[in-house]
Amino acid sequence: MKHTVLSLLLALSVSASAANPYLGRWALTxxxxxxxxxxxxxxxxxxxxxxxxxxxxxxxxxxxxxxGDKLIxxxxxKNKEGKVTTETITAIxxxxxxxxxxxxHNPAGKQMGEPAAFTGxxxxxxxxxxxxxxxxxxxxxxxxxxxxxxxxxxxxEGADNGWSVVDGIxxxxxxxxxxKHFGNLRTDAEFEDFNLKTEVRTQEGSNSGIYLxxxxxxxxMESFGKPLDSHHMGALYSRITPSVNAEKPVGEWQTLxxxxxxxxxxxxxxxxxxxxxxxxxxxxxxxxxxxxxxxGPIYLQGDHTNVDYRNMLLRPVVK
Numbered sequence: 001m002k003h004t005v006l007s008l009l010l011a012l013s014v015s016a017s018a019a020n021p022y023l024g025r026w027a028l029t030x031x032x033x034x035x036x037x038x039x040x041x042x043x044x045x046x047x048x049x050x051x052x053x054x055x056x057x058x059x060x061x062x063x064x065x066x067x068g069d070k071l072i073x074x075x076x077x078k079n080k081e082g083k084v085t086t087e088t089i090t091a092i093x094x095x096x097x098x099x100x101x102x103x104x105h106n107p108a109g110k111q112m113g114e115p116a117a118f119t120g121x122x123x124x125x126x127x128x129x130x131x132x133x134x135x136x137x138x139x140x141x142x143x144x145x146x147x148x149x150x151x152x153x154x155x156x157e158g159a160d161n162g163w164s165v166v167d168g169i170x171x172x173x174x175x176x177x178x179x180k181h182f183g184n185l186r187t188d189a190e191f192e193d194f195n196l197k198t199e200v201r202t203q204e205g206s207n208s209g210i211y212l213x214x215x216x217x218x219x220x221m222e223s224f225g226k227p228l229d230s231h232h233m234g235a236l237y238s239r240i241t242p243s244v245n246a247e248k249p250v251g252e253w254q255t256l257x258x259x260x261x262x263x264x265x266x267x268x269x270x271x272x273x274x275x276x277x278x279x280x281x282x283x284x285x286x287x288x289x290x291x292x293x294x295x296g297p298i299y300l301q302g303d304h305t306n307v308d309y310r311n312m313l314l315r316p317v318v319k
């Protein structure tokens with residue numbers, strides 16, 4: 001009887017998946033080549049979805065439905081006057097690949113531009129939580145030499161460079177001027193899984209981030225005294241909220257100990273574990289790619305505000 005029940009449940013699960021091939025998580029390459037993400041769920045017979053569109057946060061969509069063999073997802077954006085622009089995304093699944101188009105309509109219902117085509121790929125299931133006590137790490141690599149920017153370069157050529165090394169400290173200094181677009185800084189080297197230790201010092205209003213493999217942003221923010229939030233210091237931006245507040249006041253050096261293994265993240269801030277070996281469901285806003293299975297750089301967000309870093313040590317996972 002037990003085996004019969006298990007077989008029936010498995011059959012129902014397979015049947016539901018076959019009936020709706022869109023359920024799950026999808027890595028998107030959005031129009032223009034940016035990184036995006038789509039998650040589709042079904043609960044009590046009702047579909048819902050969330051989306052990441054280039055920058056910003058993972059947000060719920062306004063509507064999700066099946067139309068024959070197509071998935072229709074609706075996004076809405078309000079302007080300052082509260083008027084809504086509607087974007088309709090249509091997806092067709094071909095195995096583990098999505099072929100999508102998007103078209104926008106202004107608040108008056110008039111189409112804005114031509115439909116744009118883009119693609120998606122199903123994200124493989126996240127593996128079991130790794131036993132970090134058994135993970136082997138290689139020799140440590142000093143990413144900051146304390147003298148200059150050797151081993152680093154701007155993520156985008158031609159951007160204004162606010163990065164420099166002063167008294168052994170990597171600092172970013174930006175000015176809010178029209179036409180100024182300050183750049184993010186990345187390592188020349190690329191990595192897979194690793195442990196990363198560093199120190200960071202926030203400035204007044206600091207908003208930066210450390211991108212792991214160029215895909216996942218651990219938030220750096222001056223958020224001392226503020227409530228727990230997935231956009232505050234040490235969070236995986238818009239995805240994982242820290243379990244406890246561990247920030248120090250602005251201007252004090254803070255320690256970060258970050259481990260990324262098998263798409264699971266651990267963050268220790270100032271000696272307190274605030275994210276404990278938690279699964280990462282997809283890329284975060286500002287990722288250079290939505291492909292979670294390729295090596296990538298460490299990159300530091302520099303296009304927002306001032307911030308300081310020092311003593312950045314990385315130990316790669318040894319397979």
